[in-house]
């Protein structure tokens with residue numbers, strides 16, 4: 001039934017495309033093919049390079065991948081990806097493949113993104129993307145789990161101030177760090193009261209560790225940054241910061257060490273620098289990025305003018321559980337019969353398997 005319906009719909013699409021005189025062809029790829037994977041990783045790295053705030057995102061699953069070919073033009077890849085928030089700050093040079101994915105019980109952010117990539121002679125490059133990110137609902141969250149709190153929470157701010165003070169007294173880098181941005185704030189009800197958690201980015205200033213002067217953050221593009229995780233309760237206060245040297249930042253596009261790819265959302269640093277510039281909400285991703293106004297991702301309806309044909313007719317062999325016993329032959333025979341049933345129209349559609357496998361959860 002389903003096949004017939006698909007074929008009938010395709011028939012209409014083909015007619016529509018002819019009628020308009022445009023014949024872009026759309027090829028479908030299996031979502032777990034190496035080609036799809038390679039394109040998805042280019043998209044993931046590009047996305048992570050676009051932000052100076054928040055966390056890196058890791059590919060969880062390829063939902064769909066289409067390649068649009070038009071005569072005389074480079075191929076365009078359209079990808080739909082499911083990404084998960086990691087615990088690495090975007091300024092952290094750790095490759096995203098080595099960043100732990102934030103677990104659901106810590107109210108991680110999930111993102112669904114559409115990307116348009118173009119396959120130029122230099123390789124695949126992102127033309128546009130759009131993302132929808134949402135924080136895991138806290139509904140199914142257990143009693144005693146961590147709850148996110150707004151960035152203006154006085155107890156949370158207090159924890160950041162005291163823990164950063166602590167860190168500034170202890171480290172040996174001879175520069176005073178100030179708050180660059182808040183990443184997360186949460187609290188948890190524990191026996192004996194509330195426990196607070198904060199994750200925040202820090203930036204080096206023109207003050208040495210012991211200056212009590214006015215301390216101005218260094219120019220963001222050259223400054224030393226770091227990322228701190230603090231927790232505090234009535235009994236305990238601890239902070240752990242890692243410092244990222246700009247010289248160690250790895251450019252994801254080339255894997256070369258050097259300054260990060262141009263950033264879209266650089267914070268302005270200066271006397272009026274307001275670290276809570278993004279408001280009280282936890283970070284979400286850039287919603288739409290389409291600098292050349294390609295319209296590739298906003299014009300969903302344009303698909304109706306495309307002719308869908310499978311590229312290289314990728315045949316995906318399905319794993320079928322082999323039944324045991326006498327029934328085995330009967331089942332096998334039935335499968336053969338089904339495969340031999342003539343399909344009414346050419347080209348034969350072998351729909352690739354999508355979505356792909358989940359890498360995390």
Ligand SMILES: *[C@@H]1O[C@H](CO)[C@@H](O)[C@H](O)[C@H]1NC(C)=O
Pocket residue numbers: 035038119120124
């Ligand atoms: C990009 O196009 C070239 C031909 O121009 C092709 O060889 C290559 O496989 C394509 N890249 C991808 C990732 O499909």
Ligand SMILES: *[C@@H]1O[C@H](CO)[C@@H](O)[C@H](O)[C@H]1NC(C)=O
Pocket residue numbers: 150152153154280
């Ligand atoms: C935090 O901001 C919200 C919204 O602006 C406001 O209603 C609330 O009173 C603020 N809380 C504190 C502790 O400042």
Ligand SMILES: *[C@@H]1O[C@H](CO)[C@@H](O)[C@H](O)[C@H]1NC(C)=O
Pocket residue numbers: 206207208211213214215216
């Ligand atoms: C840092 O820069 C500010 C503004 O230029 C200046 O007022 C302050 O004295 C400087 N601090 C140090 C320790 O040089």
Ligand SMILES: *[C@@H]1O[C@H](CO)[C@@H](O)[C@H](O)[C@H]1NC(C)=O
Pocket residue numbers: 219220221222
């Ligand atoms: C920071 O440094 C970069 C590169 O040296 C420069 O282009 C930019 O204008 C500087 N920004 C500020 C606010 O000084």
Ligand SMILES: *[C@@H]1O[C@H](CO)[C@@H](O)[C@H](O)[C@H]1NC(C)=O
Pocket residue numbers: 325326327328329
């Ligand atoms: C299945 O069929 C083959 C020959 O077609 C036969 O040798 C075999 O015994 C059959 N197996 C069962 C479980 O009936």
